[in-house]
Amino acid sequence: MKKLKIVIAGGGSTYTPGIISALLSHIDRFPMEEIRLYDNDSKRNEDMQLIIEQLLKEQNHPEIKLIAEENPKAAFVGADFIFSQIRVGGLEMREQDEKIPLKYGLVGQETCGLGGFAYGLRSIKGILEIVSYVQEYAPNAWILNYTNPETLVGEAIRRVYPGIKMINVCDMTISIEETIAENYHYDRKNWVPTYFGLNHYGWYTEIYDKSLQRDVMPEIINKMREKTMGVAEFNEGDQTWAEAFKMMSTIVEYFPDYIPNNYLEYYLFPDLVVEKTNKDYTRANMVMEGREKNTKEMARKIRAGETENVLNFNFGEHGNYIVDIATSLLNDEHRRFMVITPNRGSIPNLREDAVVEVPAYIGATGVEPIALDSINDFHKGLMEAQVAAEKLLVDAYFEQSYQKALQAFTLNQSVNSAYVAKQVLDEMIEVNKEYWPQLN
Template sequence: MLCNGSSYTPELIEGFIKRYDELPVRELWLVDIEEGKEKLKIVSNLAKRMVEKAGVPIQIYTTLDRREALPGADFVTTQLRVGLLDARIKDERIPISHGLIGQETNGAGGMFKGLRTIPVILDINKDISELCPDAWMINFTNPSGMVTEAVLRYGSTKKVIGLCNVPIGMEMGIANLLDVDHNRVRIDFAGLNHMVFGLNVYLDGKNITEEVVNKIAAGEMEAIVNNIINIEWASEFIKGLSVIPCPYHRYYFKQDEMLEKELEEFAKGETRAEVVKRLEADLFELYKDPDLDIKPPQLEERGGAYYSDAACRLINSIYNDKKDIQPVNTRNNGAIAGIPVDSAVEVSCIITKDGPKPMAIGELPVQVNGLIQQIKSFERMVIEAAITGDYNTAMVAMTINPLVSSDKMAKILLDELLEAHKEYLPKFKAYFEAK
């Protein structure tokens, strides 16, 4: 098993420990880059303490050279941020400074996270195909759906699955809403990463979607993730929608209210990225404590709730050929009508030793199909821009995103963000040289 040295790593370690009887991980390699050397040391020491406390024989290794770690890996998880949190701050602050949503996976910010990330992920994927070609690449790196599709289209190995904690958070949230155990709840998920809808909700196999919709419309649903403001939905909208939105839909369906909150935070120097930077610093201070040998509860404030359950249940199900149902980002293969078969979608799948098998959804409800199609077009254009470094393609991608107001504003944002992230965009070398 190959993982990384991020602040989320204790979530994964906890998940592997809990499942050790079914998923007997022998070696866990934590990999980072030179800039993350100190964090890698801190988080690996915590991981070793957690394993020792649990009494499981998992050997933990660290390296700054992924090629040292890859040979023999069965699973490779990727969670990285090109440019670190300072890049996220730019992704958020630059759009907000122009009166637009600034968010790390949506709108202009999400586009530039994709442009920086996709070439790096493809390099990692190339090494995987050379050094451990049978390994599954489990990608947590945002924008997860876009990254997954880039690997499916341009990767050296196609054994990739994108993963997000939002669907499992929705399952947990609805279980809490109904005051029942999470295992009794199942949702038919369909859409894209951070653009996924719950089409049907089942309790003990009985369809209770209407009941859940009415409870959400009545404002009874608590926050699902800590990193998105839980502004209450308009009752009439939820009843008319008749499916379950994810928290990220607020950036599209409640754009004015979300922008108002972001502008307030921006004025105080409190964008989400800046909050996260402080949270990460505090977390790593906690991780340094030689007496700490559990995942600290403060990690949930980072936005990482349920990552261990999502990631480890997926790996466990592949390893043990469980054939259970889980929502993941994978190749559409006709599951959702109207989306290309070779595009990535976030959809409920049967998880087997050969990977995820998407469940047939057919036509999406008309009330959500248009937005999903628009975002898929945006994702495709961002991927093409990330691969080619073509300015015009990037301009189209920026303009067609529903969180960008016009081609004039798209050009302003594109030019500012290109300059801000110049050192992390080598594919755009020709553009910068021609300036």
């Protein structure tokens, strides 16, 4: 089998070790000869290069060449797979995304609400740039995208590069499934879940367990109503995630038909979320003092010559999920995953041009979404409003339209006032001058 050249776009990300670890654990199905870390932040990329070099030594893979690159041509030319996980503006802008809406009494979150929309306007420019490099230097490569917010990114890519070999995926559904399985003593590997929605905005309608030969979702819902879930091992000690999974039980108590994505708390209970959020110390600050600090410390120790027990990271299924998709593509395995893809009838009574998250089989030719049943008015109404808001935001990007951006901010399901939406938008414009298109 041909040995592959892979690129991690956003190579300095703290999630890079998880992806590389997963790639190494699947080396028999996904043989590599070269790993390229591409990032426009040279310091972070250099730190990550040290960490991955140490990882390759510990995993006994001296044959794999590792390079860190800021030059697009050198990074992408001749690549076979690109794993994209860029964060335009870094954690500093994530902090603005979270804290500005909170100042006005709205949800402050990196991918949801108006913070997610601010991040989306930055991400569109960044991901279009990455795709343009791939088109120029590696037109036959597959792009596997983790860059958020994924439905906004997917909508922008759909318009500019409709035929691109790109798959947008999110590991949140896998994290939810792992957490449920760990709490209630199931084996997720036996599950065939059915799910519909948008990115970070969806519901499970069935979880068929092959070993038990039945749909276990009704009993899981009952268990969630009886006992709040704790976090899984990979989120151990993280109070934010503990609160999120606790809120899942509240959502199920109100709407017991389906199991929700936990991110729906930001849309169904925005007032409760704002009430319990520290406006001065948000998730961005936690990440800066957690994963970011830990990564810098690992790099510092390696530079100082320390090599024993230096590597320290646990990212759950994040890396495994995207690598499983890569192996399914490479080896035509036709395995089933949740993917973010143009609807085109997968949800028959939702607009065809929506970018949705649904189950799909992945083989050598790409994504083959499954056909789902029609959804009911409650879920359809929620989704249609959010889809319309997201499309307006992408319109605003391409048309440089202030009016479309204001409409999108006003229609976002976490917002209850056009007056407040305008205040947040105007402040977001000021802090994002370096990243957003000029809105007229």
